[in-house]
Amino acid sequence: MLIGIDIGTSAVKIVLTDLQLQVVATVxxxxxxxxxxxxxxxHDPDQWWAAVSDGLDELARAHPTAMAGVQGIGLSGQMHSLVLLDEADRPVRPAILWNDGRAAAEAAELMQTDIALRRAVGVQPMAGFTGPKLRWLRTHEPEAVARARSLLLTKDYVRLQLSGEKVTDVTDAAGTWLFDQAQRRWSPQALAACGVDPAWLPRVVESCEPCATVRDALAARWGLPRGVPIAGGAGDAAAGGVGIGVVGPGDGFVSLGTSAQILVADTAHRPDPERLVHAFCHALPQRWYRMAALLNGASPLAALASCTGGASVGELLAEVEAAYAGPSRLLALPYLFGERTPHNNPFARGAIVGLSGATTRADLMQAVCEGIAFSLADGLAALSAHTARPERLALIGGGARSAFLAQLIASVLDVPLVLYESADRGPAFGAARLARLAVTGEDPAGVVVAPAVRQVLAPDAALHAAYQPRLEAFRALYRAMAPVWASVA
Incomplete structure (x- = not known):
């Protein structure tokens, strides 16, 4: 048996699988x-640990026999967080997350570094990355920095609680703006630029490497065998790729969760920081990926549902689908938390234009769905500027649950989307696969494969053509709104 744990932004997801990676239970x-x-x-880092430990308590109660046979644990988590610990390994302040924009000025200062450094770390400095946020803390909260003795990332704080070990993996380290992607090690130049003490940093391992074991007391609490190994694990983007077999050159996916990514795997580090493409280490040795990173995935749907009377996202999507008659007259910008690719603008915010007295909540929801699809089209354009467009992309994350939204995205992007079984649990399932590799040491080619295909959504050529003028209007609206973002953010 294996356990995969994904610590996301809005939820912790845990999967329990057998050694053949058939899902036994989820929490x-x-x-x-x-x-x-x-x-x-x-986030309060202890919230992550409370959610993980409570979820494992539930699995222990419901599946004691399976838990007694667990052979390995894999971890995944939201990337770019900043968790500073004191000498007692307690957080000195709340964790600063990936969608936090306070370090915009510090990121702009880091743009004065040599282009060679930006290519080595894989991307331009942006406000949400770990390094710029530490630079912000040195100026604005020096007392917190003075107390710091360790720097960890989200999943690695959970690993510390599970095992007592301070370790990260190459993919999570890759998202810090402190890591040399080609060399797969911390970058002394980036550490110096961001004011990071090298003594704070955890040991770095490959994602499929065993690096710690579960504490005996916790093993007894959950009915696990003693000494269960914990894999290096991966940041959520890379773990999602492992979960659906996106590790070979040209393989790609769209992830639509709280944030969104379009990721294409490769066998070399191919940086393109000028286009705000992220070029990071992947979760298998000698693998890398290129990614358009969007700060706003399906989260604008939940925000609109909250603002329109309490209907669920699913109910609102059903209303949209029932009334759908083509592109909306409204335009929505989905930038609740700013945006990375292709804008690198932490100040951008959401907007809906074209409202009238006849506007319904279904109209609003359709416009937001289209805005998400348009932002993905912008990301794909940046990612494909110097390479061929992918022939097809997998779709993973919570957004994969809606066939209507998936079909809309396929048509706007003009790329077939493949829906796999358990696609909404990609990172947690990928973490379980990494756990198996850590336990068995086998060739990843036999493990990291595509799951069963549930559905392939081909783009609708007529809809794609109909949406092109709306996509251009969406881009024009962003440009028109850009001068006011700082005053409203």
Whole structure:
């Protein structure tokens, strides 16, 4: 048996599988974000551990026999977080998350570094990355930095609680703006630029490498064998790729969760920081990927549902699908948390234009769905500027549950989308696969394969043509709104 744990932004997801990676049970636990000031987004790291431990308690109660046979654990998690620990390994302040924009000025300062450094770390400096946020803390919260003795990332804080070990993997380290992607090691130049003490940093391992074991007391609590190994694991983007077999050159996926990514795997580090493409280490040795990273995935759908009377996202999507008659007259910008690819603008915010007295909540929801699809089209354009467009892409994440939204995205992108079984649990399932590799040491080619295909959604050529003028209007609206973002964010 294997356990895969994904610590996301809105939820912890845990999968229990057998050694053949057939899912035996799943558990979800919600997480909540705090927004203490404009542009800020934080989590209490102990919330992650409470959610993970409670989920494992449930699995122990419901599946004691399976838990007694667990051979390995894999971890995945939201990337780019900043978790500073004191000498007692306690957080000195709340974790600063990937969608936090407070370090915009520090990221702009880091743009003065040599282009060779930006290519080595794989991307331009952006406000949400770990390094710029540490630079912000040195200026604005020096007392917190003075107490710091360790720097960890989200999943690695959970690993510390599970095992007592401070370890990260190459894919999570890749998203810090502190890591040399080609060399797969910390970058002394980036550490110096961001003011990071090398002594704070965890040991770095490959994602499929065993690197720690579960504490005896916790093993007894959950009915696990003693000494269960924990794999290096991976950041959520890379783990999602492992979960659906996207590791070979040209393989790609769209991930639509709280945030969104379009990722294409490769066998070399091919940086393109000028286009705001992220070029990072992948979760298998000698593998890398290129990614358009979007800060707003399906989260605008949940935000609109919250603002329109309490109907669920699913109910609103059903209303849209029932009334759908082609492109909306409304235009929506989905940038609740700013945007990375292709804008690198932490100040961008959401907007809906074209409202009239006849506008319904289904109209609003359709416009937001289209705005998400248009932002993905912008990301794909950046990703494909110097390479061939992918022939098809998998779709993973919670957004994969809606066939209507998936079909809309396929048509706007003009790319077939493949829906796999358990696609909404990609990172947690990928973490379980990494656990198996850590346990068996086998060739990844026999493990990291595509799951069973549930459906292939071909783009609708007529809809694609109909949406092209709306996509251009969407881009024009962003340009028109850009001068006011700082005043509203």
């Amino acid at each position: 979800d636990r919600p997480l909540s974000s705090q927004y203490p000031q404009p542009l800020w987004c934080e």
